[in-house]
Amino acid sequence: MAKRESSPKDLGTPTNQGVELTRSEAQSELLRELVAHLRQNRNQLREEWVGRISETRLLTAMTKEEIFAEATSVYDSYVEALETETFEALQAYARNLSERIIPRGVETHEVVGIVLLLRDVLARSLFAKYQTDFRKLNRILDAYEPAANRIANTVAVGFVQERERVIRQQQEAIRELSTPVLQVRERLLILPIIGVIDPQRARQLTEQLLRGIRTNRAKVVVIDITGVAAMDVTVANHLVQTVEASRLLGATVIVTGLSPEIAQTLVTIGVDLGKMNTVGDLQGGIEQAERLLGYKVVTLAEPR
Amino acid sequence: MEVPILKQGDVLIATFQAALSDADLNQLRRGLVQQVVKHRSRGVIVDVTAMDVMDSFASRTLREIAHMIRLRGAETVIVGIQPEVAFAMVQLGMTLEGVATALDLEEGLAYLIQKFKSVE
Numbered sequence: 539m540a541k542r543e544s545s546p547k548d549l550g551t552p553t554n555q556g557v558e559l560t561r562s563e564a565q566s567e568l569l570r571e572l573v574a575h576l577r578q579n580r581n582q583l584r585e586e587w588v589g590r591i592s593e594t595r596l597l598t599a600m601t602k603e604e605i606f607a608e609a610t611s612v613y614d615s616y617v618e619a620l621e622t623e624t625f626e627a628l629q630a631y632a633r634n635l636s637e638r639i640i641p642r643g644v645e646t647h648e649v650v651g652i653v654l655l656l657r658d659v660l661a662r663s664l665f666a667k668y669q670t671d672f673r674k675l676n677r678i679l680d681a682y683e684p685a686a687n688r689i690a691n692t693v694a695v696g697f698v699q700e701r702e703r704v705i706r707q708q709q710e711a712i713r714e715l716s717t718p719v720l721q722v723r724e725r726l727l728i729l730p731i732i733g734v735i736d737p738q739r740a741r742q743l744t745e746q747l748l749r750g751i752r753t754n755r756a757k758v759v760v761i762d763i764t765g766v767a768a769m770d771v772t773v774a775n776h777l778v779q780t781v782e783a784s785r786l787l788g789a790t791v792i793v794t795g796l797s798p799e800i801a802q803t804l805v806t807i808g809v810d811l812g813k814m815n816t817v818g819d820l821q822g823g824i825e826q827a828e829r830l831l832g833y834k835v836v837t838l839a840e841p842r
Numbered sequence: 843m844e845v846p847i848l849k850q851g852d853v854l855i856a857t858f859q860a861a862l863s864d865a866d867l868n869q870l871r872r873g874l875v876q877q878v879v880k881h882r883s884r885g886v887i888v889d890v891t892a893m894d895v896m897d898s899f900a901s902r903t904l905r906e907i908a909h910m911i912r913l914r915g916a917e918t919v920i921v922g923i924q925p926e927v928a929f930a931m932v933q934l935g936m937t938l939e940g941v942a943t944a945l946d947l948e949e950g951l952a953y954l955i956q957k958f959k960s961v962e
Contacts, residue, residue, distance in 0.1 A: 748925030755945060779932040786928040786937070788921070788944035788953075813939075 566623075568681040573621040575667060576660065584613050587652075587659045594655065596648045600639070608635065609652075616656060620685050625692050632696030640701055649697045650690070657686045717743045719750035725757040726827050728820075732765030740776040747780060751789045758830050759784055760823040764795030774803045781814060790830060791815060794823035845870045849881055853954055855947070857889040867903045874907055878916050885954035886911050889947055891922030901936035908941040917957050919943065921950035 576583065588609050591597060597605055611631065619628040636649070664682065668675035716739065720728050729747055751759065761777075763769075769777070781791040793816045796804070804814075817823040828835060844866060848855045854877060856870060874886060888904065890896070908918040919942040923931070931937065944950040 744929060745925070748928060752925055752945065755949075757949075779929065782937045783925075783928040783932045786920075786923045786931060786943050787925065788949055 564677075565681045568678050569620060569623070569685070572664070572678060572682055573617055575663070576617045576620070579663060580613065580617075583659060583663055584609060587613070587656050590655050590659060591652055594651065596651045596655075597644060599642045599644055611635075612652075612656070616689060619689050619692075620682075623685065625688065628689060629692050629696055632693045633700055636697045636700035640697075640704060646694070646697060646701070650694045653690045653693045657690060660686070713739075713742060714746075717746050719746050719754075721754050721756070722824065723828070723831070723833065725755060725831060726760070726824075727751065727754055727756045727758075728760045728762060728824070730762045730765065730820075735766060735769055735773050737772055737776065740773050740780075744776065744780045744783065748783060748787060751784060751787050756789050758790050758792065758827040760792045760794060760820065760827055762794045762820045762823065763797075763800065764820060766800065767797060768799040769803060771803060771807055774800070774807055774809075778804075778807075778809050778814065785813075792817055792823045792827055794818065794820050845873075847873055847877055849877075849883070852884040852958065853951065854878060854881065854883045854886045855889065856886070858892050860892055861895065862893075862900065864899055867900060871903055871907050871910070875910050875914060878911055878914050884916050884958055886916055886918045887947065887950045887954070888918065888920050889922050889950075890920060890927075891924070891946065894924060894927065896923075896927050896931055896936070898934065898936060901931060901938065905938055905941055908938075917942065917954060919950040919953050922946050 588606055591605060591609070592602070600608070612635075615628045615631045619625055639649075661679070661682070664675065664678055668678060716733070718730070720730075722728050727747075727750055729743070729750075731743065735743070747759065747761075750756065761780075763777075777793070781793070784791045793814060795818070796816060815826075817826055825835075843859060843862065845856050845858060845862065847870075848857075854874065856874060862870075874888075877883070878886060886907075888907065890904075893900070904920055908920070911918045920938065921944045923943060942953060944953050
């Protein structure tokens, strides 16, 4: 029993492998043929593609010559990706291309659109070439379609990723710019805050201030909140904590420009006024900071 | 690990090496409070630069050390609290009120010298 059962199994496995091997071999054979065809008709297909691009009014932000130059490189990397079945080079090219064209306002649908157009143009040329041999056409398309879809996918994903990277970079830049810690004198920092403070921004503000105190060896910090209309209880508490944490680093904090609403909030949460050093406006704050640091500002002459 | 206490002129300096056990902290408190009178020191600097976490016991001990040394006739300054540690301490309500703090050893010494001058 066992012997009879095992013998067809033993025979079966290699045959199956063999079939698969010949199939993939046939597939790469077809891809080779396909690539040869695409290389041969490079000029004609490329021109047809560029024609279709301008027909459908894609990439309007670019000149005709630019489109043609990019189309040539895309076409060549496309054929190369089909030939080698590796997508790294194409991926790198797509990223590089995205980097160049995103600042010029090229949209996602345009990039996806042109790659799909190329796929269609090439598919049409295959139809034309193999119209007499329907079987072969089918097999060629079997080989072509998965690779072509993967290429379209790679380019689209590359473009979107590059866009996201740019957005992330900008977000970071905005966040950093929104809380500048500035040194106005030796050991004196000012931190002007403008706009709405949410808990996340408050946290970041504290982090940047404490780090700033350390790197600049500051002794006095003026936090100016003239540009903040109101803050909720959480953020007000956070402000008080920031003042205390700065003291632990050996720096005195002077808060200036409290609006009546913020004063109300601080009174409501019952802030210890012995810990909070507040002055009416930024000028007064800086003057007091200078006194604390032992500076004396003298007028040398009458202003002209 | 025991905290070494160094003497530099009128000042005693204790530098935390790493995270300390509660017993080490108690020993440090005993040592500092004893030696401040023995050496007739006028100031004490506790350097916590190496600590990247500060639990409530350590923070309470630091405060007690400062207050006890004040009662023994000298000034204490805590130096080198890391920014992250400082904010964590404040959030947990451990603000070391009534205790002088400074950025680092250099600042702490400058603070004490200033303080000595104002007394003279």
